[in-house]
Amino acid sequence: MNDTAVEAKGLYKIYKTGGKEVKALNGVSIDVKYGEVVSLLGPNGAGKTTLVKILATLLVPDDGQARVGGYDVLTQGHKVRKIIGYAGQDSERSAYFRLTARENLLFFARAFHGISKEEANKRIEELAIAFGFESKLDSYFIALSGGEKQTFVIIRSLITKPKIVFMDEPSKSLDPVTASRVRKYIKEYAKNFNAALLVTTHNMLEAEEISNKVVMINKGKILFNGTSEEMKSFVARTESIEIHKNNIEEEIKLQIMHVPGIISAVEKDSGISLVCKDAYEVLPSILSILKSNGRRLPISVGSTTLEEAFKVIVGGDKEN
Ligand SMILES: Nc1ncnc2c1ncn2[C@@H]1O[C@H](COP(=O)(O)OP(=O)(O)OP(=O)(O)O)[C@@H](O)[C@H]1O
Ligand SMILES: [Mg+2]
Structure with a gap:
């Protein structure tokens, strides 16, 4: 099997709104191998979400190519969506408000991925324990706090045991204990399942802790791509x-x-x-x-x- 899980070449994305153009991606190339966590670091507006959304087939690039799990994101989007996990940045609006967290998770696993009820339930319990979410599983989604909704979104992205996972600022609004559980889980998940994870963050220490590779992006361009050790010496020798x-x-x-x-x-x-x-x-x-x-x-x-x-x-x- 090809060991490259995610491969993007020369991606461009321009947003046009109100007569203004924003070059959100300006020729971005990136790859993630199986068994690897790649952190995508960059300030607000750098282009992180745009890149992750293109790879998760939620946005179409203006130019460039990307393959995820060997499938082309433009022509084989349905296949990509079947094999990936995706935890988006906007967790507030991402589930049915009038269902409980567990009902939402079950619905997602069964309706979209055809997983049996027993298997889905088992996986939900496992993930809830890993993230300290057991007591919230039967709360209505609308009644969850911001951080709890975020934990829910992370659990949902992992429910199918995907080999390729995109997480957009997973630690956003999480308390330090939960954030640390998520980081630990991400690291072990990549290792134990030989899974590829692309994780965006603003936090350099988090990137250093979880990733094999760090990609720094700003204004739609990649400024640095290497190991966290290399990043440290790149940044520190200044x-x-x-x-x-x-x-x-x-x-x-x-x-x-x-x-x-x-x-x-x-x-x-x-x-x-x-x-x-x-x-x-x-x-x-x-x-x-x-x-x-x-x-x-x-x-x-x-x-x-x-x-x-x-x-x-x-x-x-x-x-x-
Ligand atoms: N739907 C949109 N319409 C117009 N401009 C957009 C849209 N989405 C993003 N942008 C612009 O594109 C650029 C990249 O945005 P993006 O959301 O990818 O950044 P980001 O790195 O994820 O930032 P953050 O850390 O704040 O989440 C920004 O300048 C942003 O203002
Ligand atoms: Mg973003």
Whole structure:
């Protein structure tokens, strides 16, 4: 069997609303192998949900191809839907309000996947125990809290024991104990069932904990794709340069941001924060720009923490 579960090449998606166009995916390629958890990390609006929805056949890309479990998402969508598990980002509106959690789960397993009642019940109990959801199984969906609805959606995505699972921010609104149970389950599930999971998150520590591979995305483009170890060294081997002055002229800012070696630049109230691999390499060019514009601004150099560097890199990608 081919060991690649999910394979996407050159995906583009443009949303057009109210005369405005948003390039949500700008040439995204990604793959997930069986037995692997891939975390998709990126800030709000990065394109994570768009990508996951295309792979789960809920959205059609404008260009590019994707295969899930060997099936083409565009021409064999019905086959893809049969073999995947999907836990969407919007858990509030995702089930019948007037059925209990258990009834919803049973309905989903039996009507959509033809699983026997006994088998479905057994699986529901198993998953409820794993996530501490036993006492909520017989509550009406409408009466579940936000985090409980989210747990329900995760349980539903796993009920058929799918070999390929997409989870869009599974830990969103979960308390720390439940979030940790979900992370543990995801890791073991991929290992024990040789399943492929693509999980979106904003949380770098979560990505590090659960995944074999981390993909960082921002503004529809992939910034990094590698192991969490590689991500750590990619992100950690950076230094920061702070220019302490607010309202620096646009022209000077642009020149500084385009100095070769600057990975990203973010404007703050207190000035500009630059991330680079080697501050001493880029400083002479920055000083020369300031000098030629007759400016002598206070500058400081430091090393960034992992979390800070990540935030700056994904939040301040200067490419577009
Ligand atoms: N239905 C839509 N119509 C118009 N624009 C959209 C639509 N859905 C998403 N977008 C835009 O596409 C971009 C990508 O959105 P997407 O939901 O994929 O981001 P995300 O990474 O999942 O963000 P979040 O972390 O907030 O969930 C954003 O700029 C968003 O505003
Ligand atoms: Mg999203």
